[in-house]
Amino acid sequence: MDNIQLLIETPPFALQLVIEGVLLGGIFALAAYGMALVWGVMNIINIVQGEWVMLGGFIAFALAQWGGVPSLFGIPVAAAALFAIGWLAYHTIIFRIVDRDLFTSILATFGLSILFQQLMNQIFGADVRTLESGLGSWYFFNSMVSISQTKVLGFVLAGVIAVVLTIFMRSSRMGQAIRATAQNARAARILGIDTDRVYAFTYGLNAAVCGAAGAIVVMAFTIHPYQGLIYTVRSFTIVVIAGLGNLPGVIASAFGLGIAEQYAGFTLGAEFQNAFVFLLLVVILVARNLKLQRRREVLR
Template sequence: MENLLLIFEAPALGVQLVVEGILLGAIFALAAYGMALVWGVMNIINIVQGEWVILGGFVALGVSQAGAPELLGIPAAAVVLFAIGWLCYRLVIFRIVDRDLFTSILATFGLSILLQQLMNELFGSDVRTLDPGLGTWFMMGGMVSISQVKVLGFVLAGVIAVALTLFMRNSRMGQAIRATAQDARAARILGIDTDRVYAFTYGLNAAICGAAGALVVMAFTIHPYQGLIYTVRSFTIVVVAGLGNLPGVIASAFGLGVAEQFAGFTLGAEYQNAFVFLLLVAILISRNMLLQRQRKYLK
Protein backbone atom coordinates (compact mmCIF):
# COMPACT_ATOMS: atom_id res chain seq x y z
CA MET A 1 0.00 0.00 0.00
CA GLU A 2 2.87 2.39 0.72
CA ASN A 3 4.18 2.04 -2.81
CA LEU A 4 0.70 2.56 -4.23
CA LEU A 5 0.26 5.77 -2.21
CA LEU A 6 3.66 6.92 -3.40
CA ILE A 7 2.39 6.90 -6.99
CA PHE A 8 -0.39 9.34 -6.06
CA GLU A 9 2.00 11.53 -4.09
CA ALA A 10 4.55 11.65 -6.95
CA PRO A 11 2.68 11.71 -10.32
CA ALA A 12 5.99 11.66 -12.20
CA LEU A 13 6.54 8.16 -10.86
CA GLY A 14 3.27 7.04 -12.41
CA VAL A 15 4.30 8.62 -15.73
CA GLN A 16 7.60 6.72 -15.55
CA LEU A 17 5.79 3.42 -15.04
CA VAL A 18 3.38 4.06 -17.90
CA VAL A 19 6.18 5.03 -20.30
CA GLU A 20 8.26 2.00 -19.31
CA GLY A 21 5.22 -0.24 -19.69
CA ILE A 22 4.41 1.00 -23.20
CA LEU A 23 8.02 0.68 -24.37
CA LEU A 24 8.21 -2.81 -22.85
CA GLY A 25 4.86 -3.74 -24.40
CA ALA A 26 6.16 -2.94 -27.89
CA ILE A 27 8.72 -5.74 -27.56
CA PHE A 28 6.05 -8.09 -26.16
CA ALA A 29 3.89 -7.29 -29.19
CA LEU A 30 6.54 -8.61 -31.60
CA ALA A 31 6.76 -12.03 -29.96
CA ALA A 32 2.97 -12.18 -29.50
CA TYR A 33 2.27 -11.41 -33.15
CA GLY A 34 4.59 -14.24 -34.17
CA MET A 35 2.69 -16.62 -31.88
CA ALA A 36 -0.66 -15.42 -33.27
CA LEU A 37 0.65 -15.96 -36.81
CA VAL A 38 1.70 -19.57 -36.16
CA TRP A 39 -1.44 -20.33 -34.17
CA GLY A 40 -3.77 -18.84 -36.77
CA VAL A 41 -2.09 -20.31 -39.86
CA MET A 42 -0.80 -23.66 -38.60
CA ASN A 43 -3.09 -24.28 -35.59
CA ILE A 44 -0.04 -24.77 -33.37
CA ILE A 45 0.44 -23.30 -29.88
CA ASN A 46 4.16 -22.60 -30.00
CA ILE A 47 5.52 -23.12 -26.47
CA VAL A 48 9.08 -22.62 -27.79
CA GLN A 49 8.26 -18.96 -28.56
CA GLY A 50 10.26 -17.53 -25.66
CA GLU A 51 13.33 -19.59 -26.52
CA TRP A 52 13.39 -18.02 -30.00
CA VAL A 53 13.45 -14.61 -28.28
CA ILE A 54 16.35 -15.56 -26.02
CA LEU A 55 18.25 -17.18 -28.89
CA GLY A 56 17.87 -13.95 -30.88
CA GLY A 57 19.48 -12.13 -27.97
CA PHE A 58 22.46 -14.49 -27.98
CA VAL A 59 22.87 -14.04 -31.75
CA ALA A 60 22.98 -10.27 -31.25
CA LEU A 61 25.62 -10.78 -28.55
CA GLY A 62 27.68 -12.91 -30.92
CA VAL A 63 27.49 -10.25 -33.63
CA SER A 64 28.74 -7.62 -31.18
CA GLN A 65 31.55 -9.84 -29.92
CA ALA A 66 32.64 -10.37 -33.55
CA GLY A 67 33.32 -6.64 -33.77
CA ALA A 68 30.25 -5.53 -35.71
CA PRO A 69 28.08 -2.58 -34.58
CA GLU A 70 25.67 -3.58 -31.82
CA LEU A 71 22.58 -2.43 -33.74
CA LEU A 72 23.54 -4.73 -36.62
CA GLY A 73 22.61 -7.56 -34.29
CA ILE A 74 18.90 -6.83 -34.83
CA PRO A 75 18.71 -7.72 -38.55
CA ALA A 76 21.36 -10.42 -38.07
CA ALA A 77 19.26 -12.09 -35.36
CA ALA A 78 16.20 -11.96 -37.61
CA VAL A 79 18.02 -13.58 -40.54
CA VAL A 80 19.70 -16.29 -38.44
CA LEU A 81 16.49 -17.12 -36.58
CA PHE A 82 14.55 -17.35 -39.85
CA ALA A 83 16.98 -19.99 -41.07
CA ILE A 84 16.88 -21.90 -37.78
CA GLY A 85 13.09 -21.68 -37.63
CA TRP A 86 12.77 -22.96 -41.20
CA LEU A 87 15.11 -25.85 -40.39
CA CYS A 88 13.18 -26.60 -37.20
CA TYR A 89 9.98 -26.82 -39.23
CA ARG A 90 11.56 -29.22 -41.73
CA LEU A 91 12.90 -31.47 -38.97
CA VAL A 92 10.12 -31.42 -36.37
CA ILE A 93 7.18 -29.04 -36.77
CA PHE A 94 5.88 -30.45 -40.09
CA ARG A 95 5.12 -33.68 -38.22
CA ILE A 96 2.57 -32.00 -35.92
CA VAL A 97 0.73 -29.82 -38.44
CA ASP A 98 -2.94 -30.89 -38.68
CA ARG A 99 -2.64 -32.64 -35.33
CA ASP A 100 -4.58 -31.57 -32.22
CA LEU A 101 -3.40 -28.62 -30.12
CA PHE A 102 -2.30 -30.86 -27.25
CA THR A 103 0.21 -32.60 -29.54
CA SER A 104 1.64 -29.24 -30.64
CA ILE A 105 1.98 -28.16 -27.00
CA LEU A 106 3.90 -31.31 -26.07
CA ALA A 107 6.17 -31.19 -29.13
CA THR A 108 7.06 -27.50 -28.83
CA PHE A 109 7.51 -27.85 -25.07
CA GLY A 110 10.10 -30.55 -25.77
CA LEU A 111 11.77 -28.21 -28.26
CA SER A 112 11.90 -25.46 -25.66
CA ILE A 113 13.70 -27.74 -23.20
CA LEU A 114 16.14 -28.81 -25.91
CA LEU A 115 16.91 -25.20 -26.88
CA GLN A 116 17.37 -24.21 -23.23
CA GLN A 117 19.96 -26.92 -22.74
CA LEU A 118 21.74 -26.15 -26.02
CA MET A 119 21.93 -22.43 -25.19
CA ASN A 120 23.23 -23.27 -21.73
CA GLU A 121 25.97 -25.45 -23.22
CA LEU A 122 26.92 -22.99 -25.98
CA PHE A 123 26.63 -19.66 -24.17
CA GLY A 124 26.76 -20.52 -20.47
CA SER A 125 24.23 -19.86 -17.75
CA ASP A 126 25.36 -16.34 -16.82
CA VAL A 127 22.96 -13.43 -17.12
CA ARG A 128 24.03 -11.42 -20.17
CA THR A 129 23.33 -7.93 -21.48
CA LEU A 130 24.57 -5.78 -24.36
CA ASP A 131 25.27 -2.07 -24.21
CA PRO A 132 24.24 -0.52 -27.55
CA GLY A 133 25.98 2.74 -26.73
CA LEU A 134 22.78 4.79 -26.65
CA GLY A 135 21.92 7.30 -23.97
CA THR A 136 18.91 8.32 -21.90
CA TRP A 137 16.47 11.21 -22.18
CA PHE A 138 15.18 12.97 -19.08
CA MET A 139 11.85 14.75 -18.65
CA MET A 140 9.88 16.52 -15.92
CA GLY A 141 12.98 17.91 -14.26
CA GLY A 142 14.83 14.61 -14.39
CA MET A 143 12.00 12.71 -12.65
CA VAL A 144 11.21 10.66 -15.77
CA SER A 145 13.95 8.86 -17.70
CA ILE A 146 13.49 7.28 -21.13
CA SER A 147 16.10 4.86 -22.43
CA GLN A 148 16.88 5.51 -26.08
CA VAL A 149 17.32 1.82 -26.86
CA LYS A 150 13.79 1.15 -25.58
CA VAL A 151 12.49 3.94 -27.80
CA LEU A 152 14.36 2.31 -30.68
CA GLY A 153 12.59 -0.94 -29.84
CA PHE A 154 9.25 0.85 -29.85
CA VAL A 155 9.94 2.39 -33.27
CA LEU A 156 11.20 -0.89 -34.74
CA ALA A 157 8.14 -2.72 -33.41
CA GLY A 158 5.95 -0.22 -35.25
CA VAL A 159 7.99 -0.51 -38.44
CA ILE A 160 7.87 -4.31 -38.33
CA ALA A 161 4.10 -4.24 -37.71
CA VAL A 162 3.53 -2.00 -40.73
CA ALA A 163 5.89 -4.06 -42.89
CA LEU A 164 4.14 -7.30 -41.92
CA THR A 165 0.72 -5.80 -42.68
CA LEU A 166 1.86 -4.66 -46.12
CA PHE A 167 3.54 -8.01 -46.75
CA MET A 168 0.38 -9.94 -45.88
CA ARG A 169 -1.77 -7.74 -48.10
CA ASN A 170 0.39 -7.23 -51.17
CA SER A 171 2.89 -10.07 -51.59
CA ARG A 172 2.05 -13.44 -53.14
CA MET A 173 3.41 -15.29 -50.12
CA GLY A 174 1.39 -13.07 -47.78
CA GLN A 175 -1.78 -13.78 -49.76
CA ALA A 176 -0.93 -17.49 -49.71
CA ILE A 177 -0.51 -17.35 -45.93
CA ARG A 178 -3.90 -15.65 -45.54
CA ALA A 179 -5.58 -18.16 -47.84
CA THR A 180 -4.03 -21.09 -45.96
CA ALA A 181 -5.13 -19.65 -42.63
CA GLN A 182 -8.72 -19.38 -43.87
CA ASP A 183 -8.95 -22.88 -45.36
CA ALA A 184 -5.84 -25.00 -45.90
CA ARG A 185 -7.70 -27.68 -47.88
CA ALA A 186 -9.18 -25.15 -50.30
CA ALA A 187 -5.76 -23.52 -50.64
CA ARG A 188 -4.25 -26.86 -51.68
CA ILE A 189 -6.99 -27.36 -54.27
CA LEU A 190 -6.19 -23.92 -55.70
CA GLY A 191 -2.55 -24.95 -56.15
CA ILE A 192 -0.95 -23.36 -53.09
CA ASP A 193 1.96 -25.32 -51.64
CA THR A 194 0.78 -25.23 -48.03
CA ASP A 195 3.88 -27.04 -46.77
CA ARG A 196 6.03 -24.22 -48.17
CA VAL A 197 3.65 -21.69 -46.62
CA TYR A 198 3.92 -23.38 -43.23
CA ALA A 199 7.71 -23.48 -43.42
CA PHE A 200 7.87 -19.80 -44.32
CA THR A 201 5.36 -18.88 -41.61
CA TYR A 202 7.31 -20.68 -38.90
CA GLY A 203 10.57 -19.16 -40.10
CA LEU A 204 8.97 -15.71 -40.15
CA ASN A 205 7.77 -16.20 -36.59
CA ALA A 206 11.29 -17.15 -35.47
CA ALA A 207 12.71 -14.10 -37.31
CA ILE A 208 10.30 -11.74 -35.54
CA CYS A 209 11.23 -13.30 -32.21
CA GLY A 210 14.92 -12.99 -33.09
CA ALA A 211 14.56 -9.24 -33.68
CA ALA A 212 12.65 -8.96 -30.40
CA GLY A 213 15.40 -10.89 -28.60
CA ALA A 214 18.08 -8.56 -29.95
CA LEU A 215 16.14 -5.65 -28.46
CA VAL A 216 15.65 -7.53 -25.18
CA VAL A 217 19.38 -8.12 -24.68
CA MET A 218 20.08 -4.41 -25.32
CA ALA A 219 17.32 -3.09 -23.07
CA PHE A 220 17.24 -5.77 -20.34
CA THR A 221 19.05 -9.06 -19.69
CA ILE A 222 18.87 -12.63 -20.97
CA HIS A 223 19.90 -16.10 -19.85
CA PRO A 224 19.14 -19.53 -21.32
CA TYR A 225 16.25 -20.37 -18.98
CA GLN A 226 14.39 -17.06 -19.28
CA GLY A 227 12.26 -17.96 -22.30
CA LEU A 228 9.18 -19.25 -20.46
CA ILE A 229 8.10 -15.82 -19.24
CA TYR A 230 8.13 -14.50 -22.82
CA THR A 231 6.07 -17.48 -23.95
CA VAL A 232 3.51 -16.81 -21.21
CA ARG A 233 3.38 -13.11 -22.06
CA SER A 234 2.85 -13.88 -25.75
CA PHE A 235 0.14 -16.42 -24.97
CA THR A 236 -1.64 -13.99 -22.64
CA ILE A 237 -1.63 -11.24 -25.26
CA VAL A 238 -2.92 -13.55 -28.01
CA VAL A 239 -5.70 -14.93 -25.80
CA VAL A 240 -6.88 -11.40 -25.02
CA ALA A 241 -6.48 -10.00 -28.56
CA GLY A 242 -7.55 -13.01 -30.61
CA LEU A 243 -6.00 -14.45 -33.76
CA GLY A 244 -5.40 -12.28 -36.81
CA ASN A 245 -5.93 -9.06 -34.86
CA LEU A 246 -2.71 -7.04 -35.07
CA PRO A 247 -4.17 -3.83 -33.53
CA GLY A 248 -5.57 -5.96 -30.71
CA VAL A 249 -2.19 -7.60 -30.16
CA ILE A 250 -0.51 -4.19 -29.92
CA ALA A 251 -3.13 -2.80 -27.53
CA SER A 252 -3.01 -5.93 -25.34
CA ALA A 253 0.80 -5.84 -25.29
CA PHE A 254 0.80 -2.21 -24.16
CA GLY A 255 -1.77 -3.02 -21.48
CA LEU A 256 0.24 -5.98 -20.22
CA GLY A 257 3.45 -3.95 -20.18
CA VAL A 258 1.89 -1.15 -18.13
CA ALA A 259 0.12 -3.56 -15.76
CA GLU A 260 3.34 -5.49 -15.23
CA GLN A 261 5.27 -2.33 -14.39
CA PHE A 262 2.70 -1.21 -11.84
CA ALA A 263 2.53 -4.70 -10.34
CA GLY A 264 6.31 -4.86 -10.06
CA PHE A 265 6.40 -1.50 -8.31
CA THR A 266 3.52 -2.06 -5.90
CA LEU A 267 4.09 -5.74 -5.10
CA GLY A 268 7.86 -5.87 -5.52
CA ALA A 269 10.07 -6.87 -8.43
CA GLU A 270 10.25 -10.46 -7.15
CA TYR A 271 6.50 -10.84 -7.76
CA GLN A 272 6.44 -9.28 -11.23
CA ASN A 273 6.68 -12.57 -13.11
CA ALA A 274 4.23 -14.20 -10.72
CA PHE A 275 1.75 -11.44 -11.58
CA VAL A 276 1.98 -12.38 -15.27
CA PHE A 277 1.19 -16.04 -14.53
CA LEU A 278 -1.72 -15.10 -12.25
CA LEU A 279 -3.04 -12.73 -14.89
CA LEU A 280 -2.97 -15.52 -17.47
CA VAL A 281 -4.91 -17.82 -15.13
CA ALA A 282 -7.49 -15.09 -14.48
CA ILE A 283 -7.91 -14.43 -18.22
CA LEU A 284 -8.34 -18.12 -19.03
CA ILE A 285 -10.95 -18.54 -16.27
CA SER A 286 -12.88 -15.46 -17.39
CA ARG A 287 -12.81 -16.56 -21.05
CA ASN A 288 -14.05 -20.02 -20.06
CA MET A 289 -16.90 -18.54 -18.03
CA LEU A 290 -17.83 -16.29 -20.96
CA LEU A 291 -17.90 -19.26 -23.35
CA GLN A 292 -20.12 -21.22 -20.96
CA ARG A 293 -22.57 -18.31 -20.77
CA GLN A 294 -22.67 -18.04 -24.56
CA ARG A 295 -23.40 -21.75 -24.88
CA LYS A 296 -26.24 -21.52 -22.36
CA TYR A 297 -27.66 -18.53 -24.23
CA LEU A 298 -27.52 -20.40 -27.56
CA LYS A 299 -29.31 -23.39 -26.03
Protein backbone atom coordinates in the same frame (compact mmCIF):
# COMPACT_ATOMS: atom_id res chain seq x y z
CA MET B 1 -0.66 1.23 0.34
CA ASP B 2 2.34 3.46 1.00
CA ASN B 3 3.37 2.80 -2.56
CA ILE B 4 0.12 4.17 -3.98
CA GLN B 5 0.60 7.23 -1.79
CA LEU B 6 4.01 7.71 -3.40
CA LEU B 7 2.48 7.72 -6.87
CA ILE B 8 -0.15 10.28 -5.91
CA GLU B 9 2.44 12.56 -4.33
CA THR B 10 4.85 12.41 -7.24
CA PRO B 11 3.00 11.97 -10.55
CA PRO B 12 6.24 11.70 -12.61
CA PHE B 13 6.79 8.24 -11.12
CA ALA B 14 3.33 7.19 -12.23
CA LEU B 15 4.22 8.44 -15.69
CA GLN B 16 7.52 6.55 -15.57
CA LEU B 17 5.66 3.33 -14.81
CA VAL B 18 3.38 3.85 -17.80
CA ILE B 19 6.35 4.58 -20.06
CA GLU B 20 8.29 1.54 -18.86
CA GLY B 21 5.16 -0.55 -19.27
CA VAL B 22 4.51 0.60 -22.84
CA LEU B 23 8.13 0.10 -23.85
CA LEU B 24 8.21 -3.34 -22.27
CA GLY B 25 4.91 -4.04 -24.01
CA GLY B 26 6.56 -3.24 -27.33
CA ILE B 27 9.10 -5.99 -26.79
CA PHE B 28 6.38 -8.41 -25.66
CA ALA B 29 4.38 -7.51 -28.77
CA LEU B 30 7.34 -8.45 -30.97
CA ALA B 31 7.51 -11.86 -29.31
CA ALA B 32 3.74 -12.31 -29.51
CA TYR B 33 3.12 -11.44 -33.20
CA GLY B 34 4.65 -14.67 -34.37
CA MET B 35 2.94 -16.77 -31.76
CA ALA B 36 -0.44 -15.47 -32.92
CA LEU B 37 0.56 -16.12 -36.52
CA VAL B 38 1.81 -19.67 -35.96
CA TRP B 39 -1.14 -20.51 -33.73
CA GLY B 40 -3.63 -19.09 -36.20
CA VAL B 41 -2.16 -20.53 -39.39
CA MET B 42 -0.67 -23.81 -38.25
CA ASN B 43 -2.67 -24.48 -35.08
CA ILE B 44 0.54 -24.93 -33.08
CA ILE B 45 1.14 -23.47 -29.64
CA ASN B 46 4.77 -22.67 -30.04
CA ILE B 47 6.46 -23.28 -26.67
CA VAL B 48 9.86 -22.68 -28.23
CA GLN B 49 8.87 -19.02 -28.85
CA GLY B 50 10.95 -17.67 -25.96
CA GLU B 51 13.97 -19.64 -27.12
CA TRP B 52 13.84 -17.87 -30.49
CA VAL B 53 14.05 -14.60 -28.57
CA MET B 54 16.94 -15.97 -26.52
CA LEU B 55 18.74 -17.24 -29.65
CA GLY B 56 18.35 -13.85 -31.30
CA GLY B 57 19.94 -12.26 -28.26
CA PHE B 58 22.88 -14.63 -28.32
CA ILE B 59 23.43 -14.11 -32.04
CA ALA B 60 23.49 -10.34 -31.57
CA PHE B 61 25.79 -10.78 -28.59
CA ALA B 62 28.22 -13.06 -30.42
CA LEU B 63 28.29 -10.77 -33.41
CA ALA B 64 29.13 -7.67 -31.41
CA GLN B 65 31.45 -9.38 -28.95
CA TRP B 66 33.47 -11.50 -31.32
CA GLY B 67 32.69 -10.03 -34.72
CA GLY B 68 33.31 -6.50 -33.53
CA VAL B 69 30.37 -5.03 -35.44
CA PRO B 70 28.19 -2.31 -33.87
CA SER B 71 25.54 -3.73 -31.53
CA LEU B 72 22.59 -2.33 -33.48
CA PHE B 73 23.67 -4.24 -36.56
CA GLY B 74 22.78 -7.39 -34.64
CA ILE B 75 19.04 -6.73 -35.04
CA PRO B 76 18.76 -7.48 -38.80
CA VAL B 77 21.38 -10.23 -38.61
CA ALA B 78 19.62 -11.97 -35.73
CA ALA B 79 16.34 -11.71 -37.63
CA ALA B 80 17.86 -13.19 -40.80
CA ALA B 81 19.62 -15.98 -38.90
CA LEU B 82 16.48 -16.85 -36.99
CA PHE B 83 14.49 -16.98 -40.23
CA ALA B 84 16.90 -19.64 -41.44
CA ILE B 85 16.78 -21.51 -38.12
CA GLY B 86 12.97 -21.36 -38.07
CA TRP B 87 12.80 -22.58 -41.64
CA LEU B 88 15.13 -25.47 -40.81
CA ALA B 89 13.19 -26.31 -37.67
CA TYR B 90 10.06 -26.51 -39.77
CA HIS B 91 11.58 -28.86 -42.31
CA THR B 92 13.09 -31.15 -39.69
CA ILE B 93 10.49 -31.23 -36.92
CA ILE B 94 7.56 -28.85 -37.08
CA PHE B 95 6.12 -30.21 -40.36
CA ARG B 96 5.52 -33.51 -38.58
CA ILE B 97 3.18 -31.94 -36.04
CA VAL B 98 1.13 -29.52 -38.14
CA ASP B 99 -1.87 -31.79 -38.50
CA ARG B 100 -1.53 -33.48 -35.12
CA ASP B 101 -3.46 -32.60 -32.01
CA LEU B 102 -2.44 -29.71 -29.80
CA PHE B 103 -0.83 -31.92 -27.18
CA THR B 104 1.68 -33.33 -29.65
CA SER B 105 2.67 -29.89 -30.84
CA ILE B 106 3.09 -28.59 -27.29
CA LEU B 107 5.25 -31.58 -26.43
CA ALA B 108 7.40 -31.28 -29.54
CA THR B 109 8.01 -27.55 -29.22
CA PHE B 110 8.68 -27.99 -25.51
CA GLY B 111 11.33 -30.55 -26.42
CA LEU B 112 12.83 -28.12 -28.91
CA SER B 113 12.98 -25.45 -26.25
CA ILE B 114 14.96 -27.73 -23.90
CA LEU B 115 17.26 -28.63 -26.77
CA PHE B 116 18.06 -25.00 -27.54
CA GLN B 117 18.51 -24.08 -23.88
CA GLN B 118 21.11 -26.80 -23.45
CA LEU B 119 22.75 -26.02 -26.76
CA MET B 120 23.24 -22.37 -25.85
CA ASN B 121 24.41 -23.39 -22.41
CA GLN B 122 27.06 -25.62 -23.99
CA ILE B 123 28.22 -22.96 -26.42
CA PHE B 124 28.02 -19.80 -24.31
CA GLY B 125 27.91 -21.12 -20.76
CA ALA B 126 25.26 -20.31 -18.20
CA ASP B 127 26.49 -16.74 -17.64
CA VAL B 128 24.29 -13.72 -17.96
CA ARG B 129 25.17 -11.76 -21.10
CA THR B 130 24.46 -8.21 -22.00
CA LEU B 131 25.43 -5.79 -24.70
CA GLU B 132 25.80 -2.02 -24.75
CA SER B 133 23.69 -0.55 -27.53
CA GLY B 134 25.67 2.70 -27.57
CA LEU B 135 22.39 4.59 -27.22
CA GLY B 136 21.66 6.70 -24.17
CA SER B 137 18.50 7.79 -22.41
CA TRP B 138 16.32 10.87 -22.40
CA TYR B 139 15.61 12.48 -19.06
CA PHE B 140 12.68 14.64 -18.00
CA PHE B 141 11.47 16.28 -14.79
CA ASN B 142 14.89 16.57 -13.20
CA SER B 143 15.80 12.96 -14.10
CA MET B 144 12.68 11.66 -12.40
CA VAL B 145 11.49 10.23 -15.69
CA SER B 146 13.90 8.46 -17.97
CA ILE B 147 13.34 6.89 -21.36
CA SER B 148 15.85 4.38 -22.61
CA GLN B 149 16.52 4.89 -26.30
CA THR B 150 17.20 1.19 -26.76
CA LYS B 151 13.72 0.36 -25.52
CA VAL B 152 12.28 3.09 -27.73
CA LEU B 153 14.02 1.41 -30.64
CA GLY B 154 12.29 -1.84 -29.71
CA PHE B 155 9.00 0.01 -29.50
CA VAL B 156 9.46 1.64 -32.91
CA LEU B 157 10.51 -1.70 -34.37
CA ALA B 158 7.33 -3.27 -32.98
CA GLY B 159 5.30 -0.56 -34.68
CA VAL B 160 7.10 -0.83 -38.00
CA ILE B 161 6.84 -4.60 -38.06
CA ALA B 162 3.12 -4.40 -37.27
CA VAL B 163 2.54 -2.09 -40.22
CA VAL B 164 4.73 -4.15 -42.56
CA LEU B 165 3.04 -7.37 -41.48
CA THR B 166 -0.42 -5.90 -42.08
CA ILE B 167 0.48 -4.68 -45.55
CA PHE B 168 2.26 -7.93 -46.31
CA MET B 169 -0.70 -10.04 -45.27
CA ARG B 170 -3.14 -7.93 -47.26
CA SER B 171 -1.38 -7.38 -50.53
CA SER B 172 1.50 -9.77 -51.13
CA ARG B 173 1.03 -13.10 -52.83
CA MET B 174 2.58 -14.98 -49.90
CA GLY B 175 0.49 -13.03 -47.40
CA GLN B 176 -2.67 -13.99 -49.25
CA ALA B 177 -1.53 -17.60 -49.38
CA ILE B 178 -0.94 -17.56 -45.63
CA ARG B 179 -4.42 -16.19 -45.01
CA ALA B 180 -5.96 -18.72 -47.34
CA THR B 181 -4.14 -21.57 -45.63
CA ALA B 182 -5.23 -20.32 -42.23
CA GLN B 183 -8.86 -20.29 -43.36
CA ASN B 184 -8.85 -23.76 -44.81
CA ALA B 185 -5.63 -25.62 -45.50
CA ARG B 186 -7.30 -28.35 -47.54
CA ALA B 187 -9.11 -25.94 -49.80
CA ALA B 188 -5.92 -23.94 -50.23
CA ARG B 189 -4.06 -27.06 -51.31
CA ILE B 190 -6.78 -27.95 -53.83
CA LEU B 191 -6.51 -24.45 -55.27
CA GLY B 192 -2.79 -24.92 -55.85
CA ILE B 193 -1.22 -23.30 -52.83
CA ASP B 194 1.90 -25.07 -51.68
CA THR B 195 0.87 -25.15 -48.03
CA ASP B 196 4.13 -26.74 -46.99
CA ARG B 197 5.96 -23.67 -48.27
CA VAL B 198 3.44 -21.40 -46.59
CA TYR B 199 3.95 -23.15 -43.26
CA ALA B 200 7.73 -23.05 -43.55
CA PHE B 201 7.62 -19.35 -44.38
CA THR B 202 5.18 -18.58 -41.55
CA TYR B 203 7.32 -20.42 -39.05
CA GLY B 204 10.50 -18.75 -40.30
CA LEU B 205 8.86 -15.34 -40.17
CA ASN B 206 7.81 -15.95 -36.58
CA ALA B 207 11.33 -16.91 -35.58
CA ALA B 208 12.76 -13.89 -37.42
CA VAL B 209 10.58 -11.37 -35.57
CA CYS B 210 11.48 -13.06 -32.28
CA GLY B 211 15.15 -12.89 -33.23
CA ALA B 212 14.90 -9.13 -33.71
CA ALA B 213 13.20 -8.89 -30.32
CA GLY B 214 16.03 -10.91 -28.77
CA ALA B 215 18.63 -8.51 -30.16
CA ILE B 216 16.75 -5.68 -28.44
CA VAL B 217 16.44 -7.65 -25.19
CA VAL B 218 20.19 -8.25 -24.94
CA MET B 219 20.76 -4.48 -25.22
CA ALA B 220 17.91 -3.35 -22.97
CA PHE B 221 18.05 -6.12 -20.34
CA THR B 222 20.14 -9.28 -20.13
CA ILE B 223 19.99 -12.73 -21.66
CA HIS B 224 20.97 -16.20 -20.54
CA PRO B 225 20.15 -19.66 -21.89
CA TYR B 226 17.25 -20.36 -19.53
CA GLN B 227 15.35 -17.19 -20.08
CA GLY B 228 13.01 -18.12 -22.90
CA LEU B 229 10.10 -19.01 -20.64
CA ILE B 230 9.42 -15.36 -19.72
CA TYR B 231 8.74 -14.54 -23.34
CA THR B 232 6.82 -17.73 -24.08
CA VAL B 233 4.47 -17.13 -21.16
CA ARG B 234 4.00 -13.45 -21.95
CA SER B 235 3.34 -14.16 -25.65
CA PHE B 236 0.87 -16.86 -24.74
CA THR B 237 -0.97 -14.54 -22.35
CA ILE B 238 -1.06 -11.76 -24.91
CA VAL B 239 -2.36 -13.98 -27.69
CA VAL B 240 -5.00 -15.51 -25.43
CA ILE B 241 -6.20 -12.05 -24.43
CA ALA B 242 -6.12 -10.66 -27.96
CA GLY B 243 -7.46 -13.67 -29.82
CA LEU B 244 -6.03 -15.15 -32.99
CA GLY B 245 -5.49 -13.15 -36.14
CA ASN B 246 -5.98 -9.85 -34.38
CA LEU B 247 -2.84 -7.78 -34.79
CA PRO B 248 -4.15 -4.54 -33.23
CA GLY B 249 -5.44 -6.68 -30.37
CA VAL B 250 -1.99 -8.19 -29.85
CA ILE B 251 -0.43 -4.72 -29.69
CA ALA B 252 -3.07 -3.38 -27.34
CA SER B 253 -2.89 -6.32 -24.98
CA ALA B 254 0.94 -6.26 -25.04
CA PHE B 255 0.92 -2.64 -23.90
CA GLY B 256 -1.79 -3.38 -21.37
CA LEU B 257 0.16 -6.31 -19.99
CA GLY B 258 3.38 -4.26 -19.81
CA ILE B 259 1.69 -1.44 -17.89
CA ALA B 260 -0.25 -3.81 -15.64
CA GLU B 261 2.95 -5.64 -14.78
CA GLN B 262 4.78 -2.44 -13.90
CA TYR B 263 1.98 -1.20 -11.69
CA ALA B 264 1.58 -4.58 -10.01
CA GLY B 265 5.33 -4.73 -9.37
CA PHE B 266 5.31 -1.24 -7.93
CA THR B 267 2.25 -1.39 -5.73
CA LEU B 268 2.19 -5.03 -4.66
CA GLY B 269 5.93 -5.74 -4.77
CA ALA B 270 7.99 -7.47 -7.41
CA GLU B 271 7.08 -10.90 -6.06
CA PHE B 272 3.52 -10.44 -7.29
CA GLN B 273 4.44 -9.19 -10.74
CA ASN B 274 4.18 -12.65 -12.28
CA ALA B 275 1.29 -13.77 -10.14
CA PHE B 276 -0.60 -10.75 -11.34
CA VAL B 277 -0.05 -11.67 -15.00
CA PHE B 278 -1.46 -15.15 -14.43
CA LEU B 279 -4.34 -13.81 -12.39
CA LEU B 280 -5.15 -11.47 -15.25
CA LEU B 281 -5.10 -14.40 -17.66
CA VAL B 282 -7.55 -16.36 -15.53
CA VAL B 283 -9.86 -13.39 -15.05
CA ILE B 284 -9.97 -12.68 -18.76
CA LEU B 285 -10.61 -16.31 -19.65
CA VAL B 286 -13.44 -16.52 -17.12
CA ALA B 287 -14.93 -13.24 -18.29
CA ARG B 288 -14.77 -14.34 -21.88
CA ASN B 289 -16.36 -17.66 -21.06
CA LEU B 290 -19.24 -15.90 -19.32
CA LYS B 291 -19.72 -13.68 -22.34
CA LEU B 292 -19.81 -16.69 -24.64
CA GLN B 293 -22.31 -18.46 -22.42
CA ARG B 294 -24.60 -15.48 -22.60
CA ARG B 295 -24.44 -15.52 -26.35
CA ARG B 296 -25.20 -19.23 -26.39
CA GLU B 297 -28.31 -18.63 -24.32
CA VAL B 298 -29.60 -16.17 -26.85
CA LEU B 299 -29.14 -18.73 -29.60
CA ARG B 300 -31.05 -21.30 -27.63
